[in-house]
Amino acid sequence: MRFGVVQFPGTCDDRDAVLACERVDGAEAVLLWHGERSLDGIDAVVVPGGFSYGDYLRVGAIARFSPMMESVIAFASAGGSVLGICNGFQVLCEAGLLPGALLPNVGLRFVCRQVAVEVVNADTRFTRACAPGQVLSIPVKHTTGRYYAPEVELESMQAHGQIVLRYAPDGNPNGSSNDIAGVMNAGQNVMGLMPHPEHAVDELTGSVDGLTLFASMALGAPARA
Amino acid sequence: MKARVLIRPKAGILDPQGIAVERALPALGFTGVSQVHIGRLVELEVEDSSQLEPICRTLLANPLIEDYEIQEP
Numbered sequence: 001m002r003f004g005v006v007q008f009p010g011t012c013d014d015r016d017a018v019l020a021c022e023r024v025d026g027a028e029a030v031l032l033w034h035g036e037r038s039l040d041g042i043d044a045v046v047v048p049g050g051f052s053y054g055d056y057l058r059v060g061a062i063a064r065f066s067p068m069m070e071s072v073i074a075f076a077s078a079g080g081s082v083l084g085i086c087n088g089f090q091v092l093c094e095a096g097l098l099p100g101a102l103l104p105n106v107g108l109r110f111v112c113r114q115v116a117v118e119v120v121n122a123d124t125r126f127t128r129a130c131a132p133g134q135v136l137s138i139p140v141k142h143t144t145g146r147y148y149a150p151e152v153e154l155e156s157m158q159a160h161g162q163i164v165l166r167y168a169p170d171g172n173p174n175g176s177s178n179d180i181a182g183v184m185n186a187g188q189n190v191m192g193l194m195p196h197p198e199h200a201v202d203e204l205t206g207s208v209d210g211l212t213l214f215a216s217m218a219l220g221a222p223a224r225a
Numbered sequence: 226m227k228a229r230v231l232i233r234p235k236a237g238i239l240d241p242q243g244i245a246v247e248r249a250l251p252a253l254g255f256t257g258v259s260q261v262h263i264g265r266l267v268e269l270e271v272e273d274s275s276q277l278e279p280i281c282r283t284l285l286a287n288p289l290i291e292d293y294e295i296q297e298p
Contacts, residue, residue, distance in 0.1 A: 057265075057285070058287060061284060061287070062284075065284075094287065100289070101287055101289050103234075103238065103239070103290060104241055104242065105241070106239065106241050107241070108241050108242065108245055146239075148238065148289075148290060149289075150289075175241075
């Protein structure tokens with residue numbers, strides 16, 4: 001299968017995302033420049049982390065209107081798999097592909113550390129290679145990672161299995177509502193998370209747990225020669 | 226014409242920047258200050274002021290987490 005990794009001005013985790021995708025058996029990855037529109041031959045999209053458009057105005061606010069994001073919105077609307085990581089999560093929320101928004105961390109500080117993340121819902125196209133309740137060791141690095149959604153929305157998300165990942169008890173790094181680390185849309189084909197699975201794909205950096213998300217996305221996807 | 230847009234965190238949404246400033250003030254001798262909230266100010270010139278409202282809704286503010294107020298002179 002072929003992953004497409006979106007690249008905005010200011011994106012910085014695109015190369016790691018490509019590396020992570022390519023560590024999955026039978027998968028390849030290509031970069032998608034924000035000013036282009038074509039998703040031809042792409043089976044799944046990753047919107048990676050960084051500081052798209054310098055985080056000007058509001059995180060993710062300007063990236064959301066780029067030509068490539070228009071194509072990604074159409075791709076997602078047609079049921080395509082889209083994973084947003086950190087700034088990518090913020091962009092997908094701004095684009096209306098995911099419920100809620102990301103607010104500045106309660107501590108107002110940039111947090112950069114390894115966190116324990118519990119797989120709340122392992123029955124998704126993003127986590128099906130995980131065991132239910134499995135705890136993944138993945139780093140976070142962000143200043144604006146406090147997930148917020150109105151209470152009624154949170155209840156609906158909880159009821160529909162849209163809360164995919166939570167920070168382990170007492171490990172919430174940013175004050176996110178209900179310790180939420182990753183969520184899906186109602187259609188269950190778009191996911192966003194603040195932790196960086198693409199930085200946890202090699203024992204050299206302490207964990208390979210992040211690979212399970214990319215491997216999950218590849219399961220059931222078409223093989224490519 | 227010139228316009229200003231004030232953007233604030235919605236009431237009820239935790240505003241850690243406002244809290245940090247509020248907590249810093251007593252140490253500087255300023256007492257009795259409360260309800261500090263921090264937002265953004267956008268100044269712009271528009272030819273058609275009827276565009277201001279959609280500009281705010283679409284880009285300048287995220288209505289889920291922010292309120293905005295348009296000030297025209």
